[in-house]
Amino acid sequence: MSVVALTDYDFPMKDVRENFPAPLLYIGWEDHLLFCAPFCLPLPPDTPFGALATAVLPGIYGYHPDFAQIDWSKAEWSKSGQPWQPDPAKSLAENGLQHKDVIRFRTPGLTGIQGSFS
Amino acid sequence: MTPLEYYAHRGFAHVGRQFTGEGARVAAQMQSIDELRHYQTETHAISHYNKYFNGMHHANHWFDRVWYLSVPKSFFEDAITGGPFEFLVAVSFSFEYVLTNLLFVPFMSGAAHNGDMSTVTFGFSAQSDESRHMTLGIECIKFLLEQDPGNVAIVQKWIDKWFWRGYRLLTLVAMMQDYMLPKRVMSWKEAWEMYAEQNGGALFKDLARYGIREPAGWKQACEGKDHISHQAWNTFYNYNAAAPFHTWVPSAEEMDWLSEKYPESFDKYYRPRLEFLREQQQAGNRFYNKTLPMLCTTCQIPMLFTEEGDPSKICYRESDYFGNKYHFCSDHCKHIFDDEPEKYVQSWLPVHQIYQGHCFKPGTDPTKEGFDPLLAVLDYYEMDVGRDNFDFEGSEDQKNFAAWKGAAK
Numbered sequence: 001m002s003v004v005a006l007t008d009y010d011f012p013m014k015d016v017r018e019n020f021p022a023p024l025l026y027i028g029w030e031d032h033l034l035f036c037a038p039f040c041l042p043l044p045p046d047t048p049f050g051a052l053a054t055a056v057l058p059g060i061y062g063y064h065p066d067f068a069q070i071d072w073s074k075a076e077w078s079k080s081g082q083p084w085q086p087d088p089a090k091s092l093a094e095n096g097l098q099h100k101d102v103i104r105f106r107t108p109g110l111t112g113i114q115g116s117f118s
Numbered sequence: 119m120t121p122l123e124y125y126a127h128r129g130f131a132h133v134g135r136q137f138t139g140e141g142a143r144v145a146a147q148m149q150s151i152d153e154l155r156h157y158q159t160e161t162h163a164i165s166h167y168n169k170y171f172n173g174m175h176h177a178n179h180w181f182d183r184v185w186y187l188s189v190p191k192s193f194f195e196d197a198i199t200g201g202p203f204e205f206l207v208a209v210s211f212s213f214e215y216v217l218t219n220l221l222f223v224p225f226m227s228g229a230a231h232n233g234d235m236s237t238v239t240f241g242f243s244a245q246s247d248e249s250r251h252m253t254l255g256i257e258c259i260k261f262l263l264e265q266d267p268g269n270v271a272i273v274q275k276w277i278d279k280w281f282w283r284g285y286r287l288l289t290l291v292a293m294m295q296d297y298m299l300p301k302r303v304m305s306w307k308e309a310w311e312m313y314a315e316q317n318g319g320a321l322f323k324d325l326a327r328y329g330i331r332e333p334a335g336w337k338q339a340c341e342g343k344d345h346i347s348h349q350a351w352n353t354f355y356n357y358n359a360a361a362p363f364h365t366w367v368p369s370a371e372e373m374d375w376l377s378e379k380y381p382e383s384f385d386k387y388y389r390p391r392l393e394f395l396r397e398q399q400q401a402g403n404r405f406y407n408k409t410l411p412m413l414c415t416t417c418q419i420p421m422l423f424t425e426e427g428d429p430s431k432i433c434y435r436e437s438d439y440f441g442n443k444y445h446f447c448s449d450h451c452k453h454i455f456d457d458e459p460e461k462y463v464q465s466w467l468p469v470h471q472i473y474q475g476h477c478f479k480p481g482t483d484p485t486k487e488g489f490d491p492l493l494a495v496l497d498y499y500e501m502d503v504g505r506d507n508f509d510f511e512g513s514e515d516q517k518n519f520a521a522w523k524g525a526a527k
Contacts, residue, residue: 102443
């Protein structure tokens with residue numbers, strides 16, 4: 001469907017890739033809703049995927065007592081809700097991540113504060 | 119909320135000019151004047167509190183800039199750009215007729231119960247207008263439906279859309295009711311059951327003879343009554359460095375009240391989180407989330423809502439529009455986008471605007487050493503950092519509120 005308008009209705013999209021210094025990546029940690037919502041991060045496409053676990057996520061999720069217990073080799077990733085297996089040695093772009101992609105990770109055995117999914 | 123009354127004034131002045139029938143035209147013009155007066159009266163109510171409390175000095179400046187205020191702002195801008203008929207279905211019917219009691223009654227009862235006579239004075243003054251506004255809404259809907267059977271599907275689509283947008287907007291009210299009133303009146307869940315499920319349910323039974331059914335998101339909205347106030351409070355607790363009001367962890371007695379009012383959800387999902395946050399705060403490690411959240415493209419609320427039937431999982435939906443991804447908090451926000459993508463690709467999403475560099479004061483140099491983006495954004499908001507924001511515990515407002523309560527005894 002489209003807008004019903006008296007004249008042409010054509011305006012630029014505000015959030016295209018060119019408008020940002022780096023592509024946006026959305027990241028969510030399943031079962032840990034102490035963090036009220038997933039995060040939005042501008043990340044250079046040549047960032048190695050493995051740098052998320054070592055350099056990016058500690059700064060945003062490190063407050064949670066579960067974070068230090070994560071075994072990254074067992075983390076289960078998904079992209080747009082579908083199971084997904086990234087290669088930590090390759091870059092974000094080489095893993096196929098594009099502007100405004102959404103990825104999530106599940107950390108088996110860790111279900112938040114007293115198992116409350118917080 | 120105050121600048122919204124001004125938007126309502128503009129909206130009704132505009133549609134009043136577009137109706138040729140004198141009944142709708144005069145009603146819209148009268149309402150336009152009412153809304154302007156509400157804006158003024160609310161401003162007077164706020165100015166009284168502005169003498170004693172922080173975070174009330176800059177409403178108009180904040181309305182165009184502060185992240186969570188883009189939620190009500192985008193709601194109204196969506197309505198006033200929808201054309202006169204959609205505007206009436208949006209504001210006069212879906213908001214004023216179906217949802218307004220959820221705003222006014224608990225709000226005003228809450229104000230009276232807590233000795234906030236300034237707000238009660240405004241409420242009494244506005245309440246008598248509301249019945250007239252509701253009449254405009256219901257009469258225009260019935261008129262549209264009677265004119266042409268082809269209008270039924272169009273009106274139903276707008277009711278589906280605007281019920282959901284209004285419901286999302288009321289998330290803020292749910293949070294205020296359950297967490298912010300010093301003396302609670304009723305829970306959000308009780309208010310929802312009384313004013314939405316009972317009154318609203320009866321209304322849609324009444325409209326069935328016109329071919330109108332209850333809004334598409336009705337069931338999900340009813341399920342949300344156990345969760346949205348807790349989820350919203352956690353969001354403002356997370357991002358309290360960036361909001362010009364205070365948050366706190368409820369006291370033990372308040373948590374018991376929440377357990378009693380929310381037997382299905384509070385102890386299981388929300389109490390452990392709040393008790394953890396209290397422990398951390400008391401140990402001097404108060405949680406402030408400083409990374410920007412993912413937003414829903416339609417309602418512009420951070421993606422804090424959970425899946426229907428599973429409050430442990432954030433609800434994610436997405437659409438592709440000419441190779442660009444757009445994300446949503448719910449099926450209904452996704453449907454609203456999919457119906458008019460050309461409109462919502464223009465959304466001014468605060469998080470994206472910050473990352474595009476549009477939320478710093480002119481002359482700010484983000485490449486300068488030691489640049490703190492959060493402080494630069496708060497400077498652009500013109501928030502008084504350390505007075506308007508952060509935890510209630512230890513704030514100037516806490517001292518002033520204690521002094522006011524002492525004087526009132």
